[in-house]
Amino acid sequence: MVVGVTVWGENVHERTEAHVRAIYPDGMHHTIAAAIADGLGASVSVRTATLDEPDQGLGADVLGGTDVLMWWGHIAHDDVDDALVERIHQRVLSGMGLVALHSAHYAKIFRRLLGTTCSLRWRNSGERELVWTVDPSHPIAAGVPHPIVIDAQEMYGEHFDIPTPDELVFVSSFAGGEVFRGGCCFRRGAGKIFYFSPGDQDYPVYHHPDVRRVLVNAVEWATPTRTDSVDRSQSPPAPSGWFE
Amino acid sequence: MVVGVTVWGENVHERTEAHVRAIYPDGMHHTIAAAIADGLGASVSVRTATLDEPDQGLGADVLGGTDVLMWWGHIAHDDVDDALVERIHQRVLSGMGLVALHSAHYAKIFRRLLGTTCSLRWRNSGERELVWTVDPSHPIAAGVPHPIVIDAQEMYGEHFDIPTPDELVFVSSFAGGEVFRGGCCFRRGAGKIFYFSPGDQDYPVYHHPDVRRVLVNAVEWATPTRTDSVDRSQSPPAPSGWFE
Amino acid sequence: MVVGVTVWGENVHERTEAHVRAIYPDGMHHTIAAAIADGLGASVSVRTATLDEPDQGLGADVLGGTDVLMWWGHIAHDDVDDALVERIHQRVLSGMGLVALHSAHYAKIFRRLLGTTCSLRWRNSGERELVWTVDPSHPIAAGVPHPIVIDAQEMYGEHFDIPTPDELVFVSSFAGGEVFRGGCCFRRGAGKIFYFSPGDQDYPVYHHPDVRRVLVNAVEWATPTRTDSVDRSQSPPAPSGWFE
Amino acid sequence: MVVGVTVWGENVHERTEAHVRAIYPDGMHHTIAAAIADGLGASVSVRTATLDEPDQGLGADVLGGTDVLMWWGHIAHDDVDDALVERIHQRVLSGMGLVALHSAHYAKIFRRLLGTTCSLRWRNSGERELVWTVDPSHPIAAGVPHPIVIDAQEMYGEHFDIPTPDELVFVSSFAGGEVFRGGCCFRRGAGKIFYFSPGDQDYPVYHHPDVRRVLVNAVEWATPTRTDSVDRSQSPPAPSGWFE
Numbered sequence: 006m007v008v009g010v011t012v013w014g015e016n017v018h019e020r021t022e023a024h025v026r027a028i029y030p031d032g033m034h035h036t037i038a039a040a041i042a043d044g045l046g047a048s049v050s051v052r053t054a055t056l057d058e059p060d061q062g063l064g065a066d067v068l069g070g071t072d073v074l075m076w077w078g079h080i081a082h083d084d085v086d087d088a089l090v091e092r093i094h095q096r097v098l099s100g101m102g103l104v105a106l107h108s109a110h111y112a113k114i115f116r117r118l119l120g121t122t123c124s125l126r127w128r129n130s131g132e133r134e135l136v137w138t139v140d141p142s143h144p145i146a147a148g149v150p151h152p153i154v155i156d157a158q159e160m161y162g163e164h165f166d167i168p169t170p171d172e173l174v175f176v177s178s179f180a181g182g183e184v185f186r187g188g189c190c191f192r193r194g195a196g197k198i199f200y201f202s203p204g205d206q207d208y209p210v211y212h213h214p215d216v217r218r219v220l221v222n223a224v225e226w227a228t229p230t231r232t233d234s235v236d237r238s239q240s241p242p243a244p245s246g247w248f249e
Numbered sequence: 250m251v252v253g254v255t256v257w258g259e260n261v262h263e264r265t266e267a268h269v270r271a272i273y274p275d276g277m278h279h280t281i282a283a284a285i286a287d288g289l290g291a292s293v294s295v296r297t298a299t300l301d302e303p304d305q306g307l308g309a310d311v312l313g314g315t316d317v318l319m320w321w322g323h324i325a326h327d328d329v330d331d332a333l334v335e336r337i338h339q340r341v342l343s344g345m346g347l348v349a350l351h352s353a354h355y356a357k358i359f360r361r362l363l364g365t366t367c368s369l370r371w372r373n374s375g376e377r378e379l380v381w382t383v384d385p386s387h388p389i390a391a392g393v394p395h396p397i398v399i400d401a402q403e404m405y406g407e408h409f410d411i412p413t414p415d416e417l418v419f420v421s422s423f424a425g426g427e428v429f430r431g432g433c434c435f436r437r438g439a440g441k442i443f444y445f446s447p448g449d450q451d452y453p454v455y456h457h458p459d460v461r462r463v464l465v466n467a468v469e470w471a472t473p474t475r476t477d478s479v480d481r482s483q484s485p486p487a488p489s490g491w492f493e
Numbered sequence: 494m495v496v497g498v499t500v501w502g503e504n505v506h507e508r509t510e511a512h513v514r515a516i517y518p519d520g521m522h523h524t525i526a527a528a529i530a531d532g533l534g535a536s537v538s539v540r541t542a543t544l545d546e547p548d549q550g551l552g553a554d555v556l557g558g559t560d561v562l563m564w565w566g567h568i569a570h571d572d573v574d575d576a577l578v579e580r581i582h583q584r585v586l587s588g589m590g591l592v593a594l595h596s597a598h599y600a601k602i603f604r605r606l607l608g609t610t611c612s613l614r615w616r617n618s619g620e621r622e623l624v625w626t627v628d629p630s631h632p633i634a635a636g637v638p639h640p641i642v643i644d645a646q647e648m649y650g651e652h653f654d655i656p657t658p659d660e661l662v663f664v665s666s667f668a669g670g671e672v673f674r675g676g677c678c679f680r681r682g683a684g685k686i687f688y689f690s691p692g693d694q695d696y697p698v699y700h701h702p703d704v705r706r707v708l709v710n711a712v713e714w715a716t717p718t719r720t721d722s723v724d725r726s727q728s729p730p731a732p733s734g735w736f737e
Numbered sequence: 738m739v740v741g742v743t744v745w746g747e748n749v750h751e752r753t754e755a756h757v758r759a760i761y762p763d764g765m766h767h768t769i770a771a772a773i774a775d776g777l778g779a780s781v782s783v784r785t786a787t788l789d790e791p792d793q794g795l796g797a798d799v800l801g802g803t804d805v806l807m808w809w810g811h812i813a814h815d816d817v818d819d820a821l822v823e824r825i826h827q828r829v830l831s832g833m834g835l836v837a838l839h840s841a842h843y844a845k846i847f848r849r850l851l852g853t854t855c856s857l858r859w860r861n862s863g864e865r866e867l868v869w870t871v872d873p874s875h876p877i878a879a880g881v882p883h884p885i886v887i888d889a890q891e892m893y894g895e896h897f898d899i900p901t902p903d904e905l906v907f908v909s910s911f912a913g914g915e916v917f918r919g920g921c922c923f924r925r926g927a928g929k930i931f932y933f934s935p936g937d938q939d940y941p942v943y944h945h946p947d948v949r950r951v952l953v954n955a956v957e958w959a960t961p962t963r964t965d966s967v968d969r970s971q972s973p974p975a976p977s978g979w980f981e
Binding site for chain 4: 582586599605606607608609610612613614615616618620648650652654656657659669670671679680681682723725726727728729730731732733734736
């Protein structure tokens with residue numbers, strides 16, 4: 006079975022800021038999509054979608070054919086339609102995987118799934134980030150060096166206002182001394198969610214081979230296994246002895 | 250410091266169904282409020298609030314003075330104002346405790362905090378529920394018999410579509426054979442949330458002394474400790490070396 | 494790669510009690526081994542080992558070739574050599590999977606890995622056990638009916654003195670009303686551990702097709718992924734900047 | 738009720754190394770004990786115990802009167818009697834709190850309770866450690882600055898081979914870039930266990946007021962609540978209907 010992966014990009018910084026366009030001439034979403042296609046080959050079908058497309062890129066056909074949705078947004082979170090957020094939410098609860106990247110900590114869909122503010126501390130001064138594995142058996146850490154060294158990144162620091170992750174995979178440190186739970190798994194309904202913090206638009210983070218490896222692993226991990234057949238859309242009555 | 254407890258009741262079944270009114274002449278909210286007042290005495294100030302009151306019972310003054318909110322709703326979940334749900338949500342994330350009772354699994358505020366459908370299976374045939382403690386050291390289980398025997402209750406059964414609880418305290422079984430994770434703790438932002446499943450309106454569950462003990466324990470557990478001074482309402486920049 | 498599975502059986506009840514031998518003429522270990530071989534075919538190499546064999550069935554060659562160890566013991570826990578327990582312990586921490594069955598809750602290796610007493614309540618009166626799935630997305634629940642109906646089993650009830658499981662998959666109820674966290678995952682070092690409570694020697698539980706499905710799923714889940722290359726046997730010094 | 742706190746110190750470095758004795762003239766255990774006595778006053782009765790005392794400082798009377806045991810050991814872990822470790826283990830499972838400090842990650846009692854190797858990476862070059870709070874509502878973080886700044890400490894880095902903590906309170910970063918889950922809670926049986934990594938003998942860490950605050954908070958948190966009356970020492974039979 007071919008896994009449908011859709012990489013959604015806000016695509017604003019790339020169009021409005023020359024230094025971002027220099028790093029990502031086709032937009033971050035294309036760079037990320039290429040990482041997945043390179044890593045998983047014929048087992049996936051990768052497409053991109055952006056905010057400025059009809060239906061904000063995620064019409065019923067596209068969303069219905071998406072097994073794993075990757076999401077990068079930052080400056081235009083508020084422009085995402087609430088009705089679309091609702092449709093994505095239901096898709097995740099029904100089993101679609103979600104990989105939320107960097108400033109997507111503040112995406113409507115991420116906050117809605119987690120129920121918290123998802124606030125954090127930040128500093129954009131291009132400092133070194135080290136991504137340490139705290140769960141070396143986790144499939145998302147497979148083949149990932151310990152640590153990943155990212156020469157320049159925006160700092161994201163604690164306190165990160167999320168529920169306790171179901172699985173904590175990576176913890177980052179920054180040159181300035183802060184730490185951040187930057188690789189976190191959550192399970193909501195039948196869906197698996199992975200948040201990965203590296204990836205500010207000002208730095209070529211999604212060209213980094215180790216970061217790309219994490220993205221590939223995350224898509225594999227978040228792919229629905231289709232073993233979960235629970236219908237969560239209703240609360241059905243259960244006559245006594247129905248299982249006998 | 251006196252802890253402000255507000256017991257919010259939907260107060261519909263009690264007004265429209267004689268057999269419910271016979272069990273709870275003043276409404277379930279008054280019975281629950283009395284349990285808390287009896288159990289915690291002068292350390293708490295307990296009030297009630299209902300859907301049919303101005304501001305649906307939870308105006309700014311009331312909500313602002315509430316340290317722990319208890320919630321019972323069922324047939325009128327949809328009537329609760331979205332703006333009120335938003336205000337309660339922010340209060341919980343800022344530290345207010347929430348005790349969600351029985352059919353409040355489908356309350357807007359509960360689903361919003363958890364991010365899942367909170368669906369389950371049910372059967373209302375007045376069968377025996379046994380509430381077993383799986384975490385005997387948990388403060389909410391203090392002084393609670395193992396099991397609590399409730400002679401007649403609505404059955405709530407798995408699968409219960411919630412995130413994995415941060416702490417699982419009680420698991421119920423029913424005469425018909427089903428099981429249910431009926432005593433679950435969640436932590437969201439600075440707030441503590443406890444869900445407790447016993448309490449259908451058709452049975453005198455909130456008169457049961459062991460159930461009342463659980464409610465009292467839950468209020469004590471959910472009371473904000475005020476040791477958490479993180480401002481989650483924003484993501485502040487952090488200059489390099491700010492902590493030195 | 495062929496996965497090496499070893500089914501260790503105490504093999505005492507089967508030799509000394511006629512009614513057990515009638516259910517398991519070749520011993521429980523053979524019935525369990527056949528379930529795995531039937532379910533996983535050429536992808537596994539299944540062998541059995543028993544307490545009465547040289548090296549208690551688990552000499553260096555056998556243990557070294559075992560990727561997943563299944564363990565059934567009851568009356569002879571104390572006869573297992575401490576040195577063997579130590580070797581199994583190290584193997585699990587290095588990645589070998591362990592599937593502990595029924596009364597293996599009291600096996601030396603299980604208690605050593607978990608660090609608690611693993612005590613529980615029990616009643617052997619051949620009553621119906623219902624095994625409910627509380628984590629329907631979990632790979633060990635794949636294809637398993639909700640609930641599994643086991644007509645006659647020994648009752649195991651809470652409180653079960655284990656650490657909070659890393660993943661809770663199944664909760665059982667019994668005709669007498671008790672509940673039990675009977676399907677629990679633990680991760681220790683690089684190894685995955687699954688405890689599954691059905692399987693008293695007095696009943697033909699390991700002939701039950703749904704139970705066999707769980708065992709097969711558990712072996713697949715517990716198989717080491719070999720993505721974890723951490724050497725846990727020592728605490729190495731790390732010179733400053735070693736990762737640059 | 739007065740809480741009995743015993744601070745166990747290995748007391749080897751202090752006796753054999755002048756520079757350690759200069760920092761802790763009476764031994765680390767006395768400095769730690771003074772922190773607890775200063776912080777909790779008449780609500781606690783604090784004593785010290787050392788390896789070189791009769792019964793290694795923890796005879797039946799002392800251990801029986803200890804509600805919370807604090808443990809610092811390093812170079813002499815192997816000298817601790819296995820029979821004593823067994824007695825401490827049973828005490829913890831019965832409810833005694835345990836606060837394990839720094840190199841006690843390798844103490845027999847800690848490894849026995851956790852079941853893993855507890856290995857880590859280290860570098861003793863007197864670098865700055867920052868202790869960040871990731872769970873600001875946790876009672877052990879009450880009144881603790883974010884971050885605690887420790888000017889000179891031994892580096893402890895991931896991977897730290899422990900089970901996933903039941904509660905993760907602090908994560909440290911070091912000047913060299915490493916991170917460490919240095920403040921972890923575990924619950925085993927009726928006992929609460931807190932591991933706190935700061936505190937190498939070569940630096941005056943236990944004189945640091947913020948570190949002392951953590952120790953005080955940890956003792957309060959680990960104090961048995963006496964609400965847990967489960968007898969874990971056996972697995973009792975439960976006749977059908979025993980709870981009716």
